[in-house]
Amino acid sequence: MLHRPLSVLLLAAASFAANAQDKPVPLIPPDTAVQVQELASLNPDEIGLLDEQHGGLGLAMWKDSSFALVGKVLPMLPNQPGWKSLRALEIRLLESAANLPAGRPAGEPMIALRTGKLAGMGVNDGVVQLLKLLPSPAMTPILRRLQVDSALLAGDGAAACAQESALRAGGGNDNYAQELQVFCQFLGGRGNEARLGIDVLRDQKLKDPIFFAAADGLSGLPPGKVDGLNEASPLALAMAGLAKLPLPENAIAAAAPGYYPVIARSPGASLESRLLASERAAAAGTAPPSVWRQTAEAIPFSPAEIAGAASESGKTVKGRALLYKAALQQALPAGRAELIQRALAADPMLAPLLYAEMLGQLPASADLAGFAPWAVRALLASGQTEAVRPWLAALRADAMLSLGSANAANALKPLLRIAGIGDPLTSADLVSWKLARNESAGDFAKHSLLMLSLLSALGDTPPENEWLQLLDGAPIIGGKISRSALTVGLLNAASGKRKGETALYVLLSLGEQRDVEPAEFAQLITALRAVGLDADARAFAVELALAYGI
Numbered sequence: 001m002l003h004r005p006l007s008v009l010l011l012a013a014a015s016f017a018a019n020a021q022d023k024p025v026p027l028i029p030p031d032t033a034v035q036v037q038e039l040a041s042l043n044p045d046e047i048g049l050l051d052e053q054h055g056g057l058g059l060a061m062w063k064d065s066s067f068a069l070v071g072k073v074l075p076m077l078p079n080q081p082g083w084k085s086l087r088a089l090e091i092r093l094l095e096s097a098a099n100l101p102a103g104r105p106a107g108e109p110m111i112a113l114r115t116g117k118l119a120g121m122g123v124n125d126g127v128v129q130l131l132k133l134l135p136s137p138a139m140t141p142i143l144r145r146l147q148v149d150s151a152l153l154a155g156d157g158a159a160a161c162a163q164e165s166a167l168r169a170g171g172g173n174d175n176y177a178q179e180l181q182v183f184c185q186f187l188g189g190r191g192n193e194a195r196l197g198i199d200v201l202r203d204q205k206l207k208d209p210i211f212f213a214a215a216d217g218l219s220g221l222p223p224g225k226v227d228g229l230n231e232a233s234p235l236a237l238a239m240a241g242l243a244k245l246p247l248p249e250n251a252i253a254a255a256a257p258g259y260y261p262v263i264a265r266s267p268g269a270s271l272e273s274r275l276l277a278s279e280r281a282a283a284a285g286t287a288p289p290s291v292w293r294q295t296a297e298a299i300p301f302s303p304a305e306i307a308g309a310a311s312e313s314g315k316t317v318k319g320r321a322l323l324y325k326a327a328l329q330q331a332l333p334a335g336r337a338e339l340i341q342r343a344l345a346a347d348p349m350l351a352p353l354l355y356a357e358m359l360g361q362l363p364a365s366a367d368l369a370g371f372a373p374w375a376v377r378a379l380l381a382s383g384q385t386e387a388v389r390p391w392l393a394a395l396r397a398d399a400m401l402s403l404g405s406a407n408a409a410n411a412l413k414p415l416l417r418i419a420g421i422g423d424p425l426t427s428a429d430l431v432s433w434k435l436a437r438n439e440s441a442g443d444f445a446k447h448s449l450l451m452l453s454l455l456s457a458l459g460d461t462p463p464e465n466e467w468l469q470l471l472d473g474a475p476i477i478g479g480k481i482s483r484s485a486l487t488v489g490l491l492n493a494a495s496g497k498r499k500g501e502t503a504l505y506v507l508l509s510l511g512e513q514r515d516v517e518p519a520e521f522a523q524l525i526t527a528l529r530a531v532g533l534d535a536d537a538r539a540f541a542v543e544l545a546l547a548y549g550i
Contacts, residue, residue: 194218414455
């Protein structure tokens with residue numbers, strides 16, 4: 001009897017294979033400046049930061065989709081997708097300029113749904129830039145406050161204060177505009193005016209302990225103690241940063257991912273807390289890896305600690321910083337490669353991003369052939385696909401002399417094919433791959449099922465005899481949750497070539513989880529390819545292959 005997840009894969013392949021074409025679309029690198037593109041349309045709901053030439057999903061992304069469906073599904077998208085490739089897709093979907101889907105809008109306008117979701121993801125710069133494009137009449141008090149909060153979380157106090165007059169003019173019954181006025185007065189060096197505002201807020205019995213503790217510090221009084229950040233608003237955090245208020249060591253544990261960058265740059269947080277916050281921000285995608293690198297470089301390690309870094313395990317946040325700083329100071333490529341390898345072994349998912357710059361500068365020489373498999377995986381994980389080729393050349397040259405390098409080259413073949421830079425796999429390639437891995441039957445079955453599923457979803461036809469060995473057996477990765485409505489919605493959207501709607505269903509299908517059956521991963525990849533999102537599909541497949549040890 002056919003194993004159910006494989007049947008799902010075959011159904012997906014049959015539905016989409018005729019439409020899936022492998023024409024990669026260039027994606028926007030994570031540190032690239034945002035390209036602002038306004039539409040000719042006067043509808044503020046249709047503005048965006050990205051057009052199709054700059055990574056957007058296109059003006060017609062909602063063609064044939066209904067507003068009722070999009071308006072319902074969009075707020076349900078995950079704030080923290082389990083895979084960084086899907087996070088990138090979600091951000092591009094939300095930042096894309098696009099014509100509205102059909103149907104009269106009901107409830108919140110589309111721009112509010114989009115910016116609200118971006119804020120939930122911690123994409124604060126994106127919220128600020130997107131709302132800057134809105135004409136003043138379209139800026140509701142809710143949107144203006146969202147823009148202020150996002151500017152404060154992004155560390156742009158000037159942009160937040162630029163909205164202060166308009167926010168006060170918008171009215172409202174809360175004290176937010178008055179608190180912002182006090183912050184802006186302190187920021188502008190007008191402490192006497194700010195203290196008058198503080199007195200008014202105290203008279204109004206406002207409860208905001210972090211705000212008032214910071215206000216005391218900025219007024220020259222002994223500041224109160226901050227016990228935690230559970231109820232801290234972006235404005236209160238900005239005040240705490242301005243006052244250099246000491247933050248508790250447990251601040252990160254209670255903080256949302258969007259707050260990590262604030263803690264990372266807070267002068268009141270300990271250096272180790274800032275390091276951990278910057279590391280978590282890089283992992284969550286709420287701050288670039290360069291923030292972690294700058295913080296790690298600021299850690300004062302002794303010469304003896306730097307000299308002994310070769311024995312560091314990288315299991316602690318300070319140990320990981322030590323490895324980085326020692327690698328940075330290591331002049332010999334072989335010594336630097338050894339330290340980078342230890343960092344990659346300690347954290348194979350995040351370390352490639354943190355070391356991306358250093359990896360790109362390391363020469364792919366013959367004497368570093370042993371490091372080549374590590375370099376290939378790390379470069380693919382950090383999106384530097386072309387930089388892989390010199391390392392492959394060094395590895396293959398050494399494979400003629402070394403059995404270890406030959407096995408390493410064979411072990412990489414499926415991953416390279418998934419990444420789009422390798423030849424189609426033959427049965428002999430798969431036999432060599434199996435021998436090179438030298439793992440238990442159960443582990444090999446798990447890796448084979450995922451690898452063949454990914455290759456099938458990307459358009460390859462795996463050798464039939466390999467499939468036959470995997471037709472029976474229990475589910476291998478994660479548990480199975482019935483999601484029939486999502487599956488049907490995905491199939492219908494992809495077969496109808498509805499690009500934006502397909503992306504919505506793909507993102508919603510996984511949510512914040514990471515583990516599902518291999519066939520479900522394959523179904524999502526095939527659906528993305530069916531609507532022309534080939535580069536997203538391949539980026540997701542490469543990330544999966546790396547994460548599961550292909």
